[in-house]
Amino acid sequence: MSFKLVISDPETANSFQIDLTGAKANRLIGKRIGETLEGDLIGFPGYEFSIRGGSDKAGFPMHRSFHGGARKRILLKGPIGFHPTRPGQRKRKSVRGNMISEDIAQINLKTIKKGEKPLEELIGKV
Numbered sequence: 001m002s003f004k005l006v007i008s009d010p011e012t013a014n015s016f017q018i019d020l021t022g023a024k025a026n027r028l029i030g031k032r033i034g035e036t037l038e039g040d041l042i043g044f045p046g047y048e049f050s051i052r053g054g055s056d057k058a059g060f061p062m063h064r065s066f067h068g069g070a071r072k073r074i075l076l077k078g079p080i081g082f083h084p085t086r087p088g089q090r091k092r093k094s095v096r097g098n099m100i101s102e103d104i105a106q107i108n109l110k111t112i113k114k115g116e117k118p119l120e121e122l123i124g125k126v
Helices: 119-125
Strands: 002-009 014-021 036-038 048-056 071-076 091-096 104-113
Touching: 014 119, 048 091
Parallel strands: 002 104
Antiparallel strands: 002 014, 036 048, 048 104, 071 091
């Protein structure tokens, strides 16, 4: 089991990409978009993150309004997964549910609370 984590820091406008494997990756299974995540679970002591989204192994985005971990074709009228070009435009697109499962390849995290050490230092140790 492995995930690519994209961690964004709104204060510095930086983002970091790391690979998460093994037991640390298994701890994320079952979490949903919008939940907060303690940094200790993934090797960032003192930090707190919010799950903002992600995509599966085939590139389909996770969608907040679709519950579960399956992929399904749903009718979309705006982002995420579809950006209309005309007012009122809708389209049926494939998206992944809002729960992290084994099929997810990338998870997007936003930093909510910072720890003692900066992310740059901790990224080298993970």
